[in-house]
Amino acid sequence: MTATRVLVLNSGSSSVKYQLLDMRDSSRLANGLVERIGEQSSRLKHTPLATGGESRERTGPIADHDAALKAVAEELAKDGLGLDSPELAAIGHRVVHGGKHFTQPTVIDGAVLAEIERLIPVAPLHNPANLTGIRTATALRPDLPQVAVFDTAFHTTMPEAAARYAIDVETADAHRVRRYGFHGTSHAYVSRATAKLLGKAPEEVNVIVLHLGNGASASAVEKGRCVDTSMGLTPLEGLVMGTRSGDTDPAVIFHLARVGEMSIDEIDTLLNKKSGLVGLCGDNDMREIRRRIDEGDERAKLAFDIYIHRLKKYIGAYYAVLGHVDAVAFTAGVGENAAPVREAAMAGLGSLGLAVDDGLNAVRGDEPRLISPAGARVAVAVVPTDEELEIATQTYALVKR
Numbered sequence: 280m281t282a283t284r285v286l287v288l289n290s291g292s293s294s295v296k297y298q299l300l301d302m303r304d305s306s307r308l309a310n311g312l313v314e315r316i317g318e319q320s321s322r323l324k325h326t327p328l329a330t331g332g333e334s335r336e337r338t339g340p341i342a343d344h345d346a347a348l349k350a351v352a353e354e355l356a357k358d359g360l361g362l363d364s365p366e367l368a369a370i371g372h373r374v375v376h377g378g379k380h381f382t383q384p385t386v387i388d389g390a391v392l393a394e395i396e397r398l399i400p401v402a403p404l405h406n407p408a409n410l411t412g413i414r415t416a417t418a419l420r421p422d423l424p425q426v427a428v429f430d431t432a433f434h435t436t437m438p439e440a441a442a443r444y445a446i447d448v449e450t451a452d453a454h455r456v457r458r459y460g461f462h463g464t465s466h467a468y469v470s471r472a473t474a475k476l477l478g479k480a481p482e483e484v485n486v487i488v489l490h491l492g493n494g495a496s497a498s499a500v501e502k503g504r505c506v507d508t509s510m511g512l513t514p515l516e517g518l519v520m521g522t523r524s525g526d527t528d529p530a531v532i533f534h535l536a537r538v539g540e541m542s543i544d545e546i547d548t549l550l551n552k553k554s555g556l557v558g559l560c561g562d563n564d565m566r567e568i569r570r571r572i573d574e575g576d577e578r579a580k581l582a583f584d585i586y587i588h589r590l591k592k593y594i595g596a597y598y599a600v601l602g603h604v605d606a607v608a609f610t611a612g613v614g615e616n617a618a619p620v621r622e623a624a625m626a627g628l629g630s631l632g633l634a635v636d637d638g639l640n641a642v643r644g645d646e647p648r649l650i651s652p653a654g655a656r657v658a659v660a661v662v663p664t665d666e667e668l669e670i671a672t673q674t675y676a677l678v679k680r
């Protein structure tokens with residue numbers, strides 16, 4: 280029997296999303312989510328898609344990512360899909376920071392682990408969780424290839440003009456300070472899916488991808504290659520996000536340290552966890568923000584306006600970077616679901632050939648779809664991302680013989 284299944288683990292700072300796929304037809308056998316890891320109220324939700332069974336939930340403390348992954352393995356085993364299955368070909372891991380070094384998916388060995396560990400200072404929220412996921416999975420199946428698929432890989436094609444900060448070159452190089460970009464697996468997948476929606480090859484189109492989830496980033500993709508993206512050294516730069524500030528004057532940090540007497544760690548927490556939408560209005564869920572706006576809440580409206588203003592600036596910037604744009608693609612939780620965000624982001628951009636058709640924008644669905652009016656100069660599209668499928672595809676391509 281040839282092994283054709285791939286388990287994908289996407290370990291975030293306080294969550295693990297997972298999916299088990301059969302790569303013969305890319306069908307999903309099971310998926311799930313463990314959230315609030317490290318809290319008393321952890322929750323695991325598991326859906327056994329292969330058997331068509333009901334989703335199962337367990338709540339109660341799950342101390343760390345190691346315990347989370349063991350709980351996932353137990354749930355999979357209940358459906359006869361345990362990690363001991365001979366049909367499992369590999370485990371694919373999302374690794375957020377791969378630095379400059381990793382441009383391709385990579386089978387993990389000691390040297391790869393060491394490099395991911397060395398990058399912890401530039402991805403303190405993400406890389407430690409990714410490492411625990413890899414170590415636990417390896418302990419459960421030491422015989423299987425474990426593959427790292429890096430968020431940064433797609434962005435390694437950025438030209439130096441986009442990747443370098445304008446700071447002293449020697450200092451920057453000594454500390455590997457440069458723009459790496461993140462969500463690359465999603466930007467790669469969505470830019471290709473957008474080309475397909477237009478009936479073109481990726482090499483034939485220029486696309487602006489707007490990945491708007493809890494973390495959010497934009498990218499400029501020229502003929503299939505990333506030429507700029509909004510996240511930088513860490514996933515803090517760029518757009519306004521659920522809890523992250525995105526762009527600020529770096530002097531805000533000196534000011535808060537000197538005048539506000541805050542420690543560097545306090546400022547780090549402020550900008551990464553207490554800013555963005557949650558800092559502006561107390562909510563980071565776009566559904567809740569829209570509900571509050573409908574009730575006349577001024578703070579929610581201001582938070583929304585700041586979010587949209589920043590998004591528009593990046594759309595304009597990447598339009599200029601690309602020179603010619605074939606499509607703008609909205610993706611991830613907000614991009615796929617929040618019609619008012621798409622409408623507001625495109626409002627007033629008619630002279631750039633950008634517009635949305637209200638009727639098309641209101642349609643909901645899981646398939647890639649156009650929302651621009653017929654005959655528009657630039658296509659505007661909603662293109663659902665699928666980071667897990669992309670990670671599984673890249674993982675399987677690397678290990679199948």
Ligand SMILES: Nc1ncnc2c1ncn2[C@@H]1O[C@H](COP(=O)(O)OP(=O)(O)O)[C@@H](O)[C@H]1O
Pocket residue numbers: 491492493494521563564565566611612613616617
């Ligand atoms: N129906 C919806 N309308 C508006 N926003 C939504 C909707 N569904 C999800 N979202 C937004 O999507 C976000 C999560 O996006 P997602 O891509 O899953 O993020 P992440 O992968 O970073 O956890 C939520 O915080 C919420 O703001």
Ligand SMILES: CC(=O)OP(=O)(O)O
Pocket residue numbers: 291375430461462492493494495514
């Ligand atoms: C890199 C990053 O921001 O990831 P996420 O959106 O999953 O937090």
Ligand SMILES: [Mg+2]
Pocket residue numbers: 492493494611
């Ligand atoms: Mg995400």
